[in-house]
Amino acid sequence: MKQFKVVLVGCGAMSKEWIRVALEIPKLELVGLVDLFPENARTRATEFKLENVQIGSSLSEMLEKTKADVVFDVSIPDAHYDVALEAFKHGAHVLGEKPLADNLARAIEMVNAAQNAKLTHSVMQNRRFDPNILQVKQFLESGQIGAVTTVNSDFFIGAHFGGFRDSMAHVLLLDMAIHTFDQARFMTGCDPLNVYCLEFNPKDSWYAQGSSAHCIFEMTNGVVFNYRGSWCSEGFHTTWESDWRIIGTRGTLRWDGGEDSRAQIVSETGGFLSKHSETNLPKLEQQIATGHEGLIRDFISNLEQQTAQATPSSDNIKSLAMVFAAIESAETRQRVEVRWA
Numbered sequence: 001m002k003q004f005k006v007v008l009v010g011c012g013a014m015s016k017e018w019i020r021v022a023l024e025i026p027k028l029e030l031v032g033l034v035d036l037f038p039e040n041a042r043t044r045a046t047e048f049k050l051e052n053v054q055i056g057s058s059l060s061e062m063l064e065k066t067k068a069d070v071v072f073d074v075s076i077p078d079a080h081y082d083v084a085l086e087a088f089k090h091g092a093h094v095l096g097e098k099p100l101a102d103n104l105a106r107a108i109e110m111v112n113a114a115q116n117a118k119l120t121h122s123v124m125q126n127r128r129f130d131p132n133i134l135q136v137k138q139f140l141e142s143g144q145i146g147a148v149t150t151v152n153s154d155f156f157i158g159a160h161f162g163g164f165r166d167s168m169a170h171v172l173l174l175d176m177a178i179h180t181f182d183q184a185r186f187m188t189g190c191d192p193l194n195v196y197c198l199e200f201n202p203k204d205s206w207y208a209q210g211s212s213a214h215c216i217f218e219m220t221n222g223v224v225f226n227y228r229g230s231w232c233s234e235g236f237h238t239t240w241e242s243d244w245r246i247i248g249t250r251g252t253l254r255w256d257g258g259e260d261s262r263a264q265i266v267s268e269t270g271g272f273l274s275k276h277s278e279t280n281l282p283k284l285e286q287q288i289a290t291g292h293e294g295l296i297r298d299f300i301s302n303l304e305q306q307t308a309q310a311t312p313s314s315d316n317i318k319s320l321a322m323v324f325a326a327i328e329s330a331e332t333r334q335r336v337e338v339r340w341a
């Protein structure tokens with residue numbers, strides 16, 4: 001039985017995956033597709049053979065017409081604020097693409113608007129549904145490497161996108177780093193306090209600005225999180241999930257962002273160097289739906305059961321605040337406090 005009527009806004013590249021998943025969840029009924037350019041919505045409707053779906057360019061009119069319960073926001077970052085506020089005005093819950101908003105003031109307003117309207121608002125931070133990251137998180141929680149003290153992530157990919165990213169300011173921090181920053185928060189359970197950031201554009205870069213950045217975050221529990229990233233780095237690419245070295249009081253965990261995750265744990269002390277035993281991280285026991293599919297299914301299931309969401313905007317705003325604090329630090333060349341209220 002269908003329980004939730006859904007309108008999807010923004011029928012560009014990413015919408016294909018959202019529509020694919022929406023059509024596989026029996027409790028969802030996709031009732032409307034909205035895009036600034038309705039031909040984009042029509043293209044998706046044809047592609048997925050959606051005969052009964054409404055097409056439009058105004059979210060407000062679509063919500064009046066369909067009385068949808070949920071809005072999936074797959075529009076561009078600049079539009080997320082207007083989409084969410086319009087949805088809340090019509091009493092609809094929102095699951096929106098990352099980033100939550102294009103600036104922090106708007107993100108704060110969106111979080112407050114959802115809370116005032118008593119509606120659910122979550123953000124697509126799909127890596128939280130990656131079995132490899134869940135395996136790392138569980139291992140850290142088991143305490144086998146002791147208390148985490150330092151988190152180091154390397155992200156090096158020579159990505160030749162072409163298009164808007166080539167001329168975008170702060171391109172790496174704004175368009176990519178949110179994933180890595182959110183991963184660090186998710187794995188450690190720590191929140192950001194302060195950041196120092198140096199942003200740069202290597203010689204012969206094919207980007208206009210900010211293709212590379214190094215950040216040092218001071219986090220809660222005394223944890224230091226080092227981020228070194230570049231979208232303008234040829235050779236020895238890391239995974240898109242970054243290469244991680246996480247140091248605890250009794251050992252170190254290494255994760256390549258993919259299948260390879262190992263830990264060395266102190267087995268004998270007393271000498272100049274301690275002895276260590278090495279172990280591969282145990283695989284996750286339960287099978288989970290991954291990525292976008294995992295998060296969309298989880299969002300609907302929590303909505304239905306009125307249980308806590310995995311990526312509520314009220315928490316995701318902390319990862320977004322890391323991005324804007326890093327940008328402010330890069331611009332002022334000062335240490336910046338990470339604030340989200």
Ligand SMILES: NC(=O)c1ccc[n+]([C@@H]2O[C@H](COP(=O)([O-])OP(=O)(O)OC[C@H]3O[C@@H](n4cnc5c(N)ncnc54)[C@H](O)[C@@H]3O)[C@@H](O)[C@H]2O)c1
Binds near residue numbers: 010015034076077126
């Ligand atoms: N989670 C991930 O891994 C991931 C990956 C890629 C993109 N994204 C995010 O997904 C979102 C969409 O990215 P994309 O690659 O599909 O972009 P896109 O440019 O291909 O598509 C965006 C669509 O939104 C429409 N649009 C723009 N403003 C609108 C508005 N005000 N109202 C209605 N429609 C509007 C555009 O016409 C276009 O059809 C972005 O926020 C992006 O950051 C997330």
